[in-house]
Amino acid sequence: MKNIPILLIVFRFLMGPILITLTYNFGNEIRKELILLVFLGLLSDIFDGIIARRLGISSEKLRRxxxxxxxxxxxxxxxxxxxxxxxxxxxxxxxxxxIFIMEVLTYVFSFMKFRKETCTHAILSKLWGVILLLAFVSMIGFGHAGIPFFLAVFFGIVGHIDVYLIIYFLPKWTHDVPSSYHAYLIREGKSIKRHKLFNG
Incomplete structure (x- = not known):
């Protein structure tokens, strides 16, 4: 049981190259199948953390x-x-x-301050992940961008700003920080509550 979170992470890591290989080889013929695999990848992302916390094995190494x-x-x-x-x-x-530049900057800012990559798993970032999924479903499944793509860009920008503020407020590197407000509370020496399903 304790290996399940790691297996889910490995599954998601391998799923990326598999998706690319299938897309190059079959293209438009397997759009629906690709969407199914992307959903499986997202589900593995959701449940690896939940299971790890349930088993009491969530750690810095696993979260990174x-x-x-x-x-x-x-x-x-x-x-x-x-x-x-x-x-x-x-x-x-x-x-x-x-979006790509903002993502790179999260690593730059985090390495400049903490000598480690960011690992906040913030609520807004998780929300962005869900909306990003919808945007990719629209593009991969139907060849359409539209509103899902606009929302993905909007929440991507908002989510990255939140991460920048988390990095700014945190006095030392910490993983699983729900929001910049929680990071501010940590800086002020106050305890914070983490949701057991998302940042437990």
Missing amino acids: MDSQTDLVFWLCVAWCSWILNPEIIIENAYSIAV
Whole structure:
């Protein structure tokens, strides 16, 4: 049982290259199948943390592994979107570039302050992940950007700003910080409550 969270993380890590390979080989023929695999990847992300906390084995190492695997997985999904819908990516290149730059800056700021990558698992970041899924479902499954893509960009910007503030407020590196407000409370020496399902 204690190996389940790690197995789920490994599953999600391997799912990224598998998605890219399938997309290159079969393209438009398996759009629906790709969406199913992306959903499975998201479910593995949701349950690895929940199960780890239930088993009492959630640790800094596991949470950092989870964060980096998330990055690899979503980059691979984005790559699949590019293969299937290059016109959508080109049309929205500036918005996508903003999100990529903001993501890189989270690592820059975190390494500058803590000498470690960020690992906040903030609520807004989790919300962004869900909306990002909807945007990719729209693009990969139906070749459409529209409102899901706009919402993904909007919440991506808001979520990254929240992470910047978390990094700014935290006096020392900490994983699983629900929001910048919670980071502020930590800086003030106050205890915070973490939701057992998300940041327990």
